[in-house]
Amino acid sequence: MGIATYYGSLKDITTIKIVSIAALALAVSSCASVDTFLNKADATDSPTATTQSINADKGLVTLQSNHSVQDTADKLVSMIESKGMKVFARIDHQKNAQSVDLSLRPTQVVMFGNPKAGTPLMNCEQTVAIDLLQKILISEDANKNVWLSYNNPDYLKTRHHIKGCDTELDNASKALNAVSTAAVAK
Numbered sequence: 001m002g003i004a005t006y007y008g009s010l011k012d013i014t015t016i017k018i019v020s021i022a023a024l025a026l027a028v029s030s031c032a033s034v035d036t037f038l039n040k041a042d043a044t045d046s047p048t049a050t051t052q053s054i055n056a057d058k059g060l061v062t063l064q065s066n067h068s069v070q071d072t073a074d075k076l077v078s079m080i081e082s083k084g085m086k087v088f089a090r091i092d093h094q095k096n097a098q099s100v101d102l103s104l105r106p107t108q109v110v111m112f113g114n115p116k117a118g119t120p121l122m123n124c125e126q127t128v129a130i131d132l133l134q135k136i137l138i139s140e141d142a143n144k145n146v147w148l149s150y151n152n153p154d155y156l157k158t159r160h161h162i163k164g165c166d167t168e169l170d171n172a173s174k175a176l177n178a179v180s181t182a183a184v185a186k
Contacts, residue, residue, distance in 0.1 A: 059155025061176070065138065065146040065184035069094075069106035072138045072146055076110055076183035083179060085114045088133055106140040117172060121156075124165035131156055134172075136180065148184050150176050 065072040077087050089111040097104035113133040122129050136150045153173045156162065162169065 059152050059159070060149045061152045061180070062147055062149040063180055063184045065148050066186045067146060067184070069108055069138050069140050069146055072148060072183050073108045073110055076136060076138065076148070076179060079179040079182045080110070080112045083175065085112050085117075085175075085179075087112045105142070106138075106146075108138045110136045110138070112136075117168065117175065120168045121162065121165055121172070124168070125160045125162045128156055128160045128162060131159070134176065136176075138183075148180050150180060 067075065073090065077090065080087055087110060089109075091109045091111070093107040093109065094104045111133045118129075118132045118134075122132065131151060134150065136148060138146065138148050140146050153169045153176070157165075157169055
């Protein structure tokens with residue numbers, strides 16, 4: 001390789017590095033702008049309404065809790081079990097992060113289900129099994145507000161092209177709403 005080719009290669013590598021750094025900076029600043037937008041509530045909106053409208057695009061139903069993450073999750077588990085459903089897992093992401101010397105605000109996921117409710121949905125469209133067991137996320141934001149979120153059954157209907165199971169989806173929606181509302185209530 002000649003000297004000119006060598007220096008030309010170095011110039012190309014330097015240009016690639018500069019473009020890569022600029023792209024990374026743009027991506028980071030875009031994320032910060034999106035975060036600022038998502039976390040800035042309109043003064044006329046309640047936090048719950050704002051979060052629900054943002055999360056509607058993600059297919060999530062989100063409710064603000066009047067309790068800590070731990071207490072909300074405890075109430076949720078109690079409500080789920082009282083309705084005859086089975087809790088399969090309770091994942092404490094904050095505790096898991098701490099186990100590897102990382103920090104995370106309180107964040108728990110409760111996974112639960114009922115084969116009598118889930119099986120008919122899977123018989124309508126088997127791909128919905130990827131979203132079953134049901135999962136409910138309870139998390140604390142930077143302002144110490146606690147939120148409970150779950151997949152909207154209408155989102156699952158659209159995502160999996162479920163046809164002919166409106167009664168089953170309505171029942172799932174009612175059950176999710178009942179246990180969630182009870183878990184966040186005073």
